[in-house]
Amino acid sequence: MHDTSPIIVWIRRDLRLSDHAALHAASATGRPVIPVFIRDALVDGLGAAPKWRLGLGVDHFAKSLAAKGSRLILRSGPAVDVLTALVRDTGAAGVYWMRAYDPGSVDRDTKVKAALKDLGVEAQSFAGNLLFEPWSVQTKQGGFYKVYTPFWRAARTHDVPAPLPAPKTLPAPQSWPQGEALEDWHLGRQMRRGAAVVLPYVQLGEQAAQGRLGAFVASKVADYADQRNLPGVDGTSCLSENLSLGEISPAQCWHAGRRAMEEGKQGAETFLKELAWREFAYHLMWHSPHILTSNWREEWQAFPWNEDERLAEVKAWKQARTGIRFVDAGLREMYVTGRMHNRVRMIVGSYLTKHLLCHWKIGQAWFEECLIDWDPAANAMGWQWVAGSGPDASPYFRVFNPVTQREKFDPDRAYVDRWIAEGRKSPSAEALSYFDAIPQRWGMSAANPYPDPVVAVDEGRKRALSAYENKGF
Numbered sequence: 476m477h478d479t480s481p482i483i484v485w486i487r488r489d490l491r492l493s494d495h496a497a498l499h500a501a502s503a504t505g506r507p508v509i510p511v512f513i514r515d516a517l518v519d520g521l522g523a524a525p526k527w528r529l530g531l532g533v534d535h536f537a538k539s540l541a542a543k544g545s546r547l548i549l550r551s552g553p554a555v556d557v558l559t560a561l562v563r564d565t566g567a568a569g570v571y572w573m574r575a576y577d578p579g580s581v582d583r584d585t586k587v588k589a590a591l592k593d594l595g596v597e598a599q600s601f602a603g604n605l606l607f608e609p610w611s612v613q614t615k616q617g618g619f620y621k622v623y624t625p626f627w628r629a630a631r632t633h634d635v636p637a638p639l640p641a642p643k644t645l646p647a648p649q650s651w652p653q654g655e656a657l658e659d660w661h662l663g664r665q666m667r668r669g670a671a672v673v674l675p676y677v678q679l680g681e682q683a684a685q686g687r688l689g690a691f692v693a694s695k696v697a698d699y700a701d702q703r704n705l706p707g708v709d710g711t712s713c714l715s716e717n718l719s720l721g722e723i724s725p726a727q728c729w730h731a732g733r734r735a736m737e738e739g740k741q742g743a744e745t746f747l748k749e750l751a752w753r754e755f756a757y758h759l760m761w762h763s764p765h766i767l768t769s770n771w772r773e774e775w776q777a778f779p780w781n782e783d784e785r786l787a788e789v790k791a792w793k794q795a796r797t798g799i800r801f802v803d804a805g806l807r808e809m810y811v812t813g814r815m816h817n818r819v820r821m822i823v824g825s826y827l828t829k830h831l832l833c834h835w836k837i838g839q840a841w842f843e844e845c846l847i848d849w850d851p852a853a854n855a856m857g858w859q860w861v862a863g864s865g866p867d868a869s870p871y872f873r874v875f876n877p878v879t880q881r882e883k884f885d886p887d888r889a890y891v892d893r894w895i896a897e898g899r900k901s902p903s904a905e906a907l908s909y910f911d912a913i914p915q916r917w918g919m920s921a922a923n924p925y926p927d928p929v930v931a932v933d934e935g936r937k938r939a940l941s942a943y944e945n946k947g948f
C-alpha cells in the first residue's frame with residue numbers, strides 16, 4: 476500500500492478535534508486523512524430535536540476541519556455501502572473510528588469491520604467516548620455491575636488516560652471525494668416552530684464545550700454538591716448537550732474534575748460521581764441492551780401500564796398542561812431549551828409512570844423527541860430508574876410528590892415562575908416563549924387560566940400504590 480493512500484476517519488457522535496483517538500492515529504500515519512460523516516438509518520431514526528442539534532454540530536465540526544485545511548465529506552446510505560465505495564474510490568489504506576456502544580451501532584460497526592477486512596483494508600476502532608470500556612469494569616466474579624455504588628467503587632480505581640491534543644495536521648488527499656450538501660439532508664425539518672426558540676440555548680461545538688467546562692470548574696463546582704439539585708439555580712455544568720455529540724470527551728471533563736478536587740474544590744468529587752453515572756448507563760446498556768426497549772426487571776413485564784398515546788392524560792403530560800406546576804415547568808423547560816434539570820426529569824418521570832400509570836417508554840420516546848442532550852443509555856436508565864423497573868432503580872413504592880418536591884427544591888418558586896406563564900401578571904420571557912415553540916394545534920395560550928390537575932397528587936399516589944399491590948415486586 477502506497478504512503479499516499481489516505482486514511483478515512485469515520486466521524487459519528489464524536490464531533491471534536493481534541494482527545495479524538497481516531498483522528499490522532501490517522502494523523503500520526505502521515506497519510507492524507509479523509510473525515511467522513513454518514514447519514515444512515517440511525518441518523519434518520521433520531522427524534523426531532525437531537526437530529527436538528529446533530530445537524531448544527533456536524534456543520535460546526537465541518538468548519539473546524541476546514542480551518543485546519545481539511546474537510547468533512549458527507550455521504551448518505553448504509554455505512555457499509557458508503558465506506559466500501561469510498562475505500563474503492565479513494566484507494567484508502569484504512570478506516571478509523573471512535574467506538575459507540577448502543578446495540579444498533581455495535582451491529583452496524585461489526586458488519587463494517589468485516590466488510591473492510593474482506594477488502595484487505597485496515598479497520599480500527601478506538602476508545603475515548605467513555606472513561607472506561609464497559610467490559611473493563613467487572614465484579615470479582617467477572618460479571619457486570621447492576622448497582623451504581625459498587626460500580627463507582629470499582630471504576631474509580633481505573634486510570635483514565637490523559638486527553639490527547641488535537642492533531643497538528645490533517646493532510647488533505649490529492650483530490651477530495653465528492654460529498655453531499657448538509658442543507659439537502661434537512662435534519663432540522665421536524666423542528667418547525669421550535670428551532671428559533673431553542674437555538675439561543677444551544678452551545679455549539681468544541682470551543683463552547685471547553686468554555687462551559689472551564690466556567691463550571693472556575694465558579695460552580697465548589698458548590699455543586701449543594702446546588703445541583705436546585706432547578707432554579709444555574710448550578711450544574713450543562714455539558715450533557717456537548718457530551719451527547721462528543722463535542723467534549725468524558726476524559727476532558729474527568730481530568731478537569733480531578734484537578735479541581737486536588738485544588739480542594741468541594742463538589743468536585745460529586746461531579747466525578749455524576750460523570751460515572753453516565754458510565755454506569757453505558758455499562759448497563761452494553762451488558763443488558765434490553766434496557767433500551769423493555770423492562771429491565773422481568774417481574775415488570777406483566778404490569779398493566781397505560782400504553783395508549785392518545786389518552787388525554789398522556790397528551791396533557793406531553794403538552795405540559797398537567798395542572799401540576801413543577802411537572803409542567805420541567806416539560807416546558809425541555810420544549811424551550813432542549814434540556815431539563817435532572818431533579819425535574821425525575822419528577823416529570825415519576826408523575827407519568829406513577830401518578831398517570833403510563834409506560835415509561837412513552838416518556839423515553841418523548842424525551843428522545845425533545846432533548847438536545849438526548850443520550851440512548853442515560854435516557855433509558857433514567858426512565859427505568861424513575862419507573863422502578865430498572866436495575867438499581869428508585870423503589871417502586873417511592874412516588875415523588877411533585878408539590879413537596881417543589882417546596883424542597885424550588886423553595887422560592889424561581890423555577891416554576893420562570894416556566895409557567897398562566898395566571899401571572901408579567902410572565903417571564905422564557906415562560907412566554909413556550910407558546911412560540913409549540914404547535915398551534917395544541918391550542919394553548921398564556922392568557923388562559925392555568926389548568927386543573929389531570930390527576931391530583933394524593934389521588935394519583937394512592938392509585939399507583941394500589942396498582943402495585945400483589946404484583947410481587
Ligand SMILES: Cc1cc2nc3c(=O)[nH]c(=O)nc-3n(C[C@H](O)[C@H](O)[C@H](O)COP(=O)(O)OP(=O)(O)OC[C@H]3O[C@@H](n4cnc5c(N)ncnc54)[C@H](O)[C@@H]3O)c2cc1C
Nearest residue numbers: 711712713714715749750753817820849850853854857858
Ligand atoms: C428520566 C431521565 C432521563 C434522562 N435522559 C438523559 C439523556 O437523554 N441524556 C443525558 O445526558 N442525560 C439524561 N439524564 C441524566 C441527567 O438528567 C442529565 O445528564 C443531566 O441533567 C445533565 O445536566 P448537566 O450536564 O448539567 O449535568 P451535571 O450535573 O453537570 O453532570 C455532569 C455530567 O454527568 C452526567 N450525568 C449526570 N447525571 C446523570 C445521570 N443521572 N445519568 C447519567 N449521566 C448523568 C452527564 O453526562 C452530565 O453532563 C436523564 C435522567 C432522567 C431521570
